[in-house]
Amino acid sequence: MSLIITDECINCDVCEPECPNEAIYQGDSIYEIDPDRCTECVGHFDAPQCQQVCPVDCIPLDLNRMETEEQLMAKYEKLIAVG
Template sequence: MSVWIEAVCINCDMCAPECPNTAIYRGEQHYQVDADLCTECVGFYNKPACIEVCPLDCIQIGTVVADTI
């Protein structure tokens, strides 16, 4: 289980410092999530912390939509 980041991400770096699992990193085009590290914040918070802070709402739970990554 993991979240993923859409291509509209503006690399603002709001999300990465909030991640308790250091799962968010800056990819070539935009920030990305290491699915092996992300727990959707289970064990830390009631909601995914990164989604709470993203100003663009471009972090999604569920199946990656290929056209938007």
Template sequence: MALLITAKCINCDMCEPECPNQAISLGDVIYEIDVARCTECVGHYEVPTCQSVCPIDNTIITDPQHPESRDALWEKFVRLHP
């Protein structure tokens, strides 16, 4: 699954620079994750860095609207980083 930033986001600016796929950007109100670019850090790190640096628990969650297998996330990583 891609990740989702919830309304708990405090716009602390911690997640955006940590994303290796440049999938995070500031939306109208809070930061947002581009599901076409989010690989949950598959191909880069063992765990999603945005979740690791977020100071608010359960703010960045798996997006139930965009289920993807680990293999699908890997394929997306390969497309983004040829």
């Protein structure tokens, strides 16, 4: 599943540059995550980098977007093929 940024986000700007898939962007009021680009860092790292650097722990799994490890890897492979 992809990750989601909750309303607890303080717009500290540390998560966005850590995302290897460029899935994090500034939304209207807080940072947001494009679920079509989020692979939970599968293919890049052992753990989601945005979660690792978030000072307020506001980036949980998006329970509305269930994906297996295999689906996340397929999404990663598609993203790197497109460039």
